[in-house]
Each structure stands twice: as C-alpha cells, then as structure tokens.
Amino acid sequence: MKGAKSVRKQVLENSFFGFLLLVCIFYLCFGLMMPIGSVSQPGSGFLPAVLGTAGVIFCVALIFRNVLRKNQEKIEDFAKTGPMRFLGYVIVLILFLATYKWLGYVGLGLMVLCLSKINGFRGWLYPVLFTAVFTAFIYVLFAVLLVVPLPTGIFL
Amino acid sequence: MDVLFNLAQGFLSAMSVNNLIACFAGVLLGTIAGVLPGIGPTGTMALLLPLSFGMDPGTGLIMLAGIYYGSMYGGSTTSILVNVPGEPTSMMTCIDGHKMAKKGRAGAALAAAAIGSWVAGTIGIVGLMLFAPPLAKAALAFGPPEFFSLGLAGLLLLSNLTGGSFAKSFLLVIIGMMMSTVGIDVMNGFDRFTFGVVDLANGFQFIPVVMGLFGLSEVFSVALNPYETAAAMKVKFKELYPTKTEMKRSVWPIFRGTILGFPLGLLPGPSAFLSTLISYKIEKQVSKYKDEIGTGAIEGVAGPESANNAASTGAMIPLLALGIPFAPPTALLLGGLMIHGITPGPLFITEHANIFWLVIASMYIGNVMLLLLNLPLVGVFASFTRVPVKILMPIVTVIMFVGAYSLNNSIFDLWIMLIFGIIGLFIKFIGLELSPLIIGLVLGSVFEEGLRQGLVMVEGHFLLFFERPISAVLLSISIAIVLWVIIKQLWRRPQVHPNTVNDPNLDRGP
Numbered sequence: 142m143k144g145a146k147s148v149r150k151q152v153l154e155n156s157f158f159g160f161l162l163l164v165c166i167f168y169l170c171f172g173l174m175m176p177i178g179s180v181s182q183p184g185s186g187f188l189p190a191v192l193g194t195a196g197v198i199f200c201v202a203l204i205f206r207n208v209l210r211k212n213q214e215k216i217e218d219f220a221k222t223g224p225m226r227f228l229g230y231v232i233v234l235i236l237f238l239a240t241y242k243w244l245g246y247v248g249l250g251l252m253v254l255c256l257s258k259i260n261g262f263r264g265w266l267y268p269v270l271f272t273a274v275f276t277a278f279i280y281v282l283f284a285v286l287l288v289v290p291l292p293t294g295i296f297l
Numbered sequence: 298m299d300v301l302f303n304l305a306q307g308f309l310s311a312m313s314v315n316n317l318i319a320c321f322a323g324v325l326l327g328t329i330a331g332v333l334p335g336i337g338p339t340g341t342m343a344l345l346l347p348l349s350f351g352m353d354p355g356t357g358l359i360m361l362a363g364i365y366y367g368s369m370y371g372g373s374t375t376s377i378l379v380n381v382p383g384e385p386t387s388m389m390t391c392i393d394g395h396k397m398a399k400k401g402r403a404g405a406a407l408a409a410a411a412i413g414s415w416v417a418g419t420i421g422i423v424g425l426m427l428f429a430p431p432l433a434k435a436a437l438a439f440g441p442p443e444f445f446s447l448g449l450a451g452l453l454l455l456s457n458l459t460g461g462s463f464a465k466s467f468l469l470v471i472i473g474m475m476m477s478t479v480g481i482d483v484m485n486g487f488d489r490f491t492f493g494v495v496d497l498a499n500g501f502q503f504i505p506v507v508m509g510l511f512g513l514s515e516v517f518s519v520a521l522n523p524y525e526t527a528a529a530m531k532v533k534f535k536e537l538y539p540t541k542t543e544m545k546r547s548v549w550p551i552f553r554g555t556i557l558g559f560p561l562g563l564l565p566g567p568s569a570f571l572s573t574l575i576s577y578k579i580e581k582q583v584s585k586y587k588d589e590i591g592t593g594a595i596e597g598v599a600g601p602e603s604a605n606n607a608a609s610t611g612a613m614i615p616l617l618a619l620g621i622p623f624a625p626p627t628a629l630l631l632g633g634l635m636i637h638g639i640t641p642g643p644l645f646i647t648e649h650a651n652i653f654w655l656v657i658a659s660m661y662i663g664n665v666m667l668l669l670l671n672l673p674l675v676g677v678f679a680s681f682t683r684v685p686v687k688i689l690m691p692i693v694t695v696i697m698f699v700g701a702y703s704l705n706n707s708i709f710d711l712w713i714m715l716i717f718g719i720i721g722l723f724i725k726f727i728g729l730e731l732s733p734l735i736i737g738l739v740l741g742s743v744f745e746e747g748l749r750q751g752l753v754m755v756e757g758h759f760l761l762f763f764e765r766p767i768s769a770v771l772l773s774i775s776i777a778i779v780l781w782v783i784i785k786q787l788w789r790r791p792q793v794h795p796n797t798v799n800d801p802n803l804d805r806g807p
Contacts, residue, residue: 192475200468256690
C-alpha cells in the first residue's frame with residue numbers, strides 16, 4: 142500500500158496479551174478476595190478464581206510462544222494519516238462524552254462537525270449545513286418520533 | 298396440523314399494516330447496511346436496535362430479524378458490482394461474482410445470489426419452524442448440569458471453529474466470561490468487581506459492549522484506513538435474467554449450499570462465514586464445471602450465497618429454542634428481545650407462541666420482499682457505496698451514540714461503548730476474531746449458573762454430571778474437542794511461515 146504504515150504483528154500481539162495478562166492478574170487478585178466456597182457449595186469467587194487462573198496461564202503461554210517464534214510478519218493496514226485521524230476521533234468522542242450532559246444537542250452537533258472535518262470535509266459552509274440538518278433529523282427521529290429522552294443540555 | 302394452524306395465525310398477524318411496514322423497513326435498512334462495506338449484520342443490528350424501542354415486542358422483533366437477513370442479502374451486491382464484500386459472509390461471492398460482472402453477467406450473478414438466498418432462506422425457515430419447537434420441548438428437561446455442559450461445549454466448539462489459534466480464541470472466551478461475572482451475583486447478592494460503581498451493579502450491558510466492539514471499532518478502522526468510494530458497475534433491468542443454462546447450473550449449488558448451511562448455523566461462532574468457505578470448496582470439488590470456478594462461474598456465487606442465508610436462519614434455532622445465542626447477530630436479537638421484556642428459552646415458544654409464529658411468518662414475507670427489492674433496485678443499493686466517508690462516518694457514529702444512550706439513558710454506557718470500540722479495533726487489528734469475546738460474555742452467566750447450581754445439586758460430585766444423558770453427551774463432546782486440540786498440537790509438523798523465523802531447537806513435532 143503506497144504511503145501505508147506498518148507495524149510488527151508480534152509487537153502488537155505481545156502488547157495486547159501483556160495488557161490482558163495485567164487484567165487477568167488484577168481480576169484473579171480481586172476474585173481470590175471473594176468467598177470461593179467449596180466444590181459442593183461454590184461461592185461468588187469460585188468461577189472468578191478459575192477464570193483468572195486460566196486467563197493468566199493462557200496469556201503467559203501465548204506471550205512465551207510469541208517470543209520464541211520471532212514472527213517477522215508485519216501489519217500494513219492503515220493510511221499514513223490514519224493514526225492521527227483515529228486519535229482525533231478518540232479525543233472528540235471523549236470531549237463529547239464529558240460534556241454531553243450539559244451540551245445536549247449542541248454537543249451532538251459539535252461532534253458531527255468535528256468528525257466531518259476530521260474525515261476531510263473541506264470549507265465551513267457545507268459541514269455546518271450538514272451538521273445542522275443532521276442534528277435536526279436526530280432530534281425529530283429520536284425526541285419527536287421515538288420519544289427517547291436525550292439530554293437537551295443547558296441551551297434548550 | 299398444529300404447525301399449519303399456528304403458521305396461519307402468524308401470517309394473519311404478520312399481514313397487519315404495522316408488521317408489514319416493520320418487516321419492509323427491516324429488510325430495506327438491512328440491505329442498505331449490508332451493502333456498506335464493513336458494518337456487517339451485527340453492527341447494523343446494533344446501530345438500528347433503538348428504532349425498535351417504540352414498537353410492540355413482535356413488531357420490533359420482526360424488524361430486527363429483517364435487518365439480520367436483509368444485511369446478509371445486501372452484502373452480495375457490493376461483492377458482485379464493486380468487488381468489495383459488504384460483510385464477511387460475502388467474501389467468497391467476490392471471487393466469481395465480480396468476474397461474472399466483468400464478463401457482462403453481473404445481472405445473472407445478482408439474480409443467482411438473490412434467488413439462492415431466497416430459496417435457502419425459505420427452506421431455512423421451514424427447518425426453523427420444524428426443529429425449534431421440538432428442541433424447545435426437549436430443552437424443558439434441561440437442568441443446571443445440561444446448561445453448564447451446553448455452555449462448555451459451545452464455548453469450546455466456538456474457540457475451535459473461529460479459524461485462528463485455539464489458544465487465542467479461548468483466551469478471548471475467558472475474557473468475555475470474566476466480563477460476565479461483573480456485577481451483583483444473582484445467586485447470593487455479592488458485589489463482584491464493581492468497585493463501588495453503581496452503573497456496574499447489573500454488570501456490563503450487552504448492547505453497548507457489542508456496539509463498541511462491532512460498530513464503533515469499524516468506524517475507527519475506517520478512520521485508520523478510509524476506503525475509497527467505489528464506482529459500481531451499472532446493471533440494466535433486462536440483464537437481470539439469468540440464461541436457461543445459468544439457471545440450470547445454479548440449482549444444485551443452491552441445494553448443496555442450503556443443506557450444508559442450515560446445520561452449520563446451529564454451531565457456535567461465525568458459522569455463516571464458515572458455511573460460505575465450505576460451500577465454495579465443495580463446489581470446487583463436486584461441480585460439473587469445477588474448472589470454471591474462480592474464473593466467473595455462477596456456481597461460485599449461488600452456493601456460498603445460499604449457504605450463508607441458510608446458516609443465518611439455522612442460527613436462530615438455538616436462540617429461540619434454548620435462549621442461547623451462538624453467534625453475535627443472534628446475541629443482538631436476544632438483546633432486542635430482552636429490551637422488550639421477552640426472555641427466549643425453552644418456554645418462549647409455548648409462552649409467547651404468538652410472537653414466535655408471527656416472526657416465522659414475517660420471515661417468509663420478508664424473504665419475498667427481499668427478492669422483489671433486490672432484483673429491480675440493485676442499482677439503487679449499489680449507489681450507497683458512493684456515499685463519501687466524510688458524511689457516512691459522522692452519521693453512523695452519532696446514531697450509535699444516541700442509540701446506546703437511549704437503552705438506559707446512561708452516559709456510562711457510552712463510555713463503555715467507547716472503551717470497547719478501542720479494544721475491538723485492537724483485536725481486529727491483530728487479526729483476532731471478536732465473536733469469542735462476545736459469546737463468552739453471553740454464555741458466561743449460563744455457564745456459571747449451570748455450574749454452581751449443578752454442583753450444589755450433585756453435592757460436589759462432578760462425575761454425576763455424566764449420569765445425565767444429555768449432559769454426558771455434551772461433556773463427551775467437550776472432552777473430545779480438548780483431546781483433538783491437544784493431539785493436533787502434538788502431531789502438528791513444524792510449519793515454516795515465510796515471515797517466521799523458527800528457532801531450530803523449538804517446535805519439534807514427535
């Protein structure tokens with residue numbers, strides 16, 4: 142792919158299994174603090190203890206296998222500007238969620254505007270027009286037709 | 298006779314204006330979403346689930362089922378005209394379908410896909426109608442040990458069928474099951490892994506998790522690598538008719554695809570996708586025209602398309618009869634049912650017989666609607682691939698967020714969706730399947746309740762699980778799967794991947 146970025150699959154896999162290993166250890170520790178009970182009277186911690194242990198074993202085994210195999214395979218699956226666009230998405234969505242309760246439909250509109258700009262909508266007139274029409278459509282569809290109470294925010 | 302009477306009642310209800318509109322809206326929206334690359338049946342259903350909120354349970358379910366099989370249909374259009382599969386199950390259709398289109402036989406390929414899907418869908422519904430009620434009756438005899446054994450066998454089969462490494466799939470199943478343990482323990486009210494967060498008391502809500510994993514992750518992957526809006530080939534209405542020879546050549550592949558796809562749909566995991574792969578392989582081996590397959594043969598379209606539609610109908614049997622979804626789209630149907638206050642399971646068909654037969658009847662009607670919609674409007678559907686990313690992605694994102702919010706009016710659910718969207722992107726990015734995680738989450742509670750109640754029942758003597766016939770069979774299947782995986786690992790020859798450097802001291806098979 143021209144201009145595409147690549148990463149080693151093994152690095153990504155190991156980071157992912159490493160993350161899951163941490164999750165499993167954390168889960169197991171808290172699971173062991175719960176009443177495990179006995180085989181004839183299993184308690185709340187019974188399955189978490191089994192799952193946590195199994196999770197840790199599988200994660201360690203997969204990381205170990207990956208390290209031994211030295212896989213050179215690469216993932217070339219995203220455009221050059223892809224990571225920045227993805228980051229933009231995440232930031233916009235975090236800001237939207239943090240303010241949705243107060244901004245309501247205005248927040249929704251701002252999200253649409255930002256996402257359309259991130260996706261390459263040029264100029265301001267058409268993105269703003271698109272945002273206004275689409276936000277109004279959402280309002281009519283959800284608030285009026287489906288009677289779903291979405292946050293209206295402090296502006297409405 | 299009971300079946301015919303119930304079906305007639307179902308048809309009477311399905312013919313009401315509301316239900317017909319819901320059915321039409323479902324298949325239309327499903328087809329449109331199936332045409333769009335990437336979103337797929339699960340993402341589509343997650344996306345459009347909120348639209349069913351204001352409806353009666355039966356009407357809502359009709360629409361959701363319509364979206365499910367509509368999206369299965371829609372995927373073939375882009376595969377044939379644009380060479381981009383709308384959803385994974387249409388991948389095999391790309392090979393011969395697009396080559397047929399290049400030869401000027403796009404219309405015939407589309408017609409074969411539509412007719413094959415219709416035949417398979419209709420036969421699948423007959424199967425669903427005949428097999429689901431007796432299975433539900435049999436399932437009434439299920440106790441906790443049976444549900445535990447079914448959950449275990451299902452999860453092991455799923456890990457083995459997803460195609461990739463068993464260990465990786467099983468790890469995701471474990472993570473999904475871990476997620477299912479979050480929240481208040483229904484057996485004794487103990488608070489598990491909530492860390493004082495009130496919103497987690499009921500555990501991870503299934504819909505936001507699925508919307509994140511399947512829907513939002515797709516939006517993120519398009520952000521990472523936006524696709525070009527494709528130029529679809531144009532098809533004239535008169536070109537839609539296959540020739541007599543093409544029709545004749547399609548008959549057996551459609552039949553084989555249907556017979557193969559339906560039972561595969563009963564298995565856990567991405568059975569619809571698997572069925573297309575197997576159907577294509579079978580056609581390559583047994584078809585009279587096997588040498589032409591891969592160069593634009595109608596068998597390569599008719600077989601896989603029939604198989605995936607039969608499998609998607611078959612997948613509804615475990616959901617409706619046992620209340621256990623074995624595939625992500627049926628898990629979403631389960632979510633949709635539960636939102637409407639209906640819990641599918643062995644009692645569903647007797648307690649909500651009207652809804653069951655209404656849905657069955659609507660599926661017959663929906664399949665005819667799909668056939669009528671897909672043939673003349675194929676050009677219109679194909680034009681949806683031209684909607685630019687800069688317009689489509691903000692629309693999809695907003696509908697998803699608004700939809701997820703409207704489930705519980707909770708912003709917490711939106712955070713969950715965002716987190717799982719990022720996790721889903723990562724899982725897909727490293728080439729793993731998402732379905733083990735989601736099936737682990739759904740089956741985790743069935744598994745745990747079955748195990749704990751079963752152990753209490755047999756006073757800790759686990760071997761007594763083998764004294765119950767159904768449980769014994771299911772546990773034997775589980776043991777066989779585990780043994781099969783171990784033997785496969787032990788006897789596997791060391792494979793040298795072109796990009797893999799193997800340490801000579803490692804991986805020595807016996």
